[in-house]
Amino acid sequence: MENETNTNAVETLLAAIKNRRSRGVARLRPDSVPQALIAQALDAADWAPSHGETEPWRFVVYTGAARIALGEAFAEAYRRDAEADGDFKQSSFDAQRERTHNVPVWISIGMQPATDASGAMKMTVEEEQMAVACAVQNLHLVACAEGLAGMWLSKGVFRDPGVARFVGLTEPHGRLLGFFVLGFPANPAPNGERRPLHEKVRWVD
Known part of the structure; x- marks a missing residue:
């Protein structure tokens, strides 16, 4: 019975991973998203691993009228x-x-890394960024399982220092790594494709 339960859990997890898709701004409906769904996805993000248990991820959720001020911040960055x-x-x-x-x-x-008494980072920038990436993947997987869709945007104004200050990240170590857009999909996601796994894995006995 235990093996059967484990098998079902693995199959469910693999299905969530393989069915995840990135859906950008043009592929999302404008309909509002229940806060409970957003909170559940963020709770999953909070369970990401981090070296030294630093938990460096920091999220700010913009909905409703707050999006107008965010758009102004993007425009001023441009x-x-x-x-x-x-x-x-x-x-x-x-x-x-x-x-x-x-x-x-x-x-x-x-990314707001943990610091020691002298203000120095406890872990490297790379380690903290990798932890944030794990958190975003958790968020994305749960959002897709909830019937939502989204995408991590990370170019241009989405990483601008002025926008980083707008969202409340503090210097010298705080960094803005982009924005995750979230909503209900405007249309069904296409089937995913991957090149053969053997092209990306070597087994060494």
């Missing part, structure tokens, strides 16, 4: 970079400001 490069476009500024409006949930992904 303005700073574009004006410095002499390439500012009003249409791009407006697009950044409005990009948060049609996705119901934006979650900032932050």
Whole structure:
């Protein structure tokens, strides 16, 4: 009976992993997401492993009207970079400001590492970032199992220092690693594909 239970648990877990898909802004419905579902996914994130039990992940959940202020932060980040490069476009500024409006949930992904009495990091940046990545994977897996969809966004304004300050990450060690967009899928996800496993694994006896 115990072996049967373990087999079922493994099959359920593998199904959740293999059915996970990244679904960006354009593939999410604007419908609101029950807070209980978001909280459950974040609880899964909180059970990620971290070297030294530092638990460096920091999340801020933006829903409702709070998304407007977040969009303004994205737009100002774009303005700073574009004006410095002499390439500012009003249409791009407006697009950044409005990009948060049609996705119901934006979650900032932050890394706030543990420090000792002198202010030095207890673990390396790489170890803390890997821990945060594990937390995000947990979040994503549970969200998909709940019938939600989402994607980790990590380019451009999503890692801007000004946006990092906006979400409350503190210097010198706090880092913004992007945002996770979350919502109900607008359409069914496609089947996933992977190259053969033997191309990526070597067995050494």
